Amino acid sequence: MAVQGGQVSLTDLDPGVYLVTPSGAFDLVFPYDEGDFHLSDIFDYFELGEVLEEDGAPGIELDAREVKQLKRMAREYADDHPPEFIAMCRAMVQAVADTAPDEDVVCFYENFS
Numbered sequence: 335m336a337v338q339g340g341q342v343s344l345t346d347l348d349p350g351v352y353l354v355t356p357s358g359a360f361d362l363v364f365p366y367d368e369g370d371f372h373l374s375d376i377f378d379y380f381e382l383g384e385v386l387e388e389d390g391a392p393g394i395e396l397d398a399r400e401v402k403q404l405k406r407m408a409r410e411y412a413d414d415h416p417p418e419f420i421a422m423c424r425a426m427v428q429a430v431a432d433t434a435p436d437e438d439v440v441c442f443y444e445n446f447s
Contacts, residue, residue: 344391344445351422353429354441363429366446369418373444376423379415380407386441393443401430401440 344352349366351373373394374385382400386393396404408423426442434440 343389344443345447347445349445349447351426352443352445353426353433354443356434356437360443361429361433363442364422364425366444367418369416371416371419371422372446373422373442375415375419376404379411379419380404382407386443388443391443391445393441395439395441396430397439398437401427 344360347360348362350362351364351366352360353363355361373392376394376396377383377385380403382403383394383396386395404423405427408420408427412420430437430440
């Protein structure tokens with residue numbers, strides 16, 4: 335489900351991780367069920383991206399090189415991190431490939447409430 339970014343607050347959406355699409359919509363890429371992980375863990379664990387916050391919603395910005403590194407690191411370190419976190423990383427990489435493959439920079443935001 336995609337909704338226009340400027341018209342809906344992330345807190346109004348289902349819990350999960352959202353990609354900001356090239357058109358500016360929020361696209362749910364990973365439904366959040368439970369677990370102790372956040373987008374900022376990508377920065378903390380893998381030293382990738384820039385941590386963001388917009389209207390109280392935590393997020394992360396990744397460039398194309400970092401998305402490729404995230405794919406590799408999620409594969410290489412799968413046994414070192416919670417399975418939900420690795421699944422989130424893999425879903426994010428797939429969402430970029432499906433939705434924004436030509437973008438130099440992509441942004442994701444989380445709504446885990």
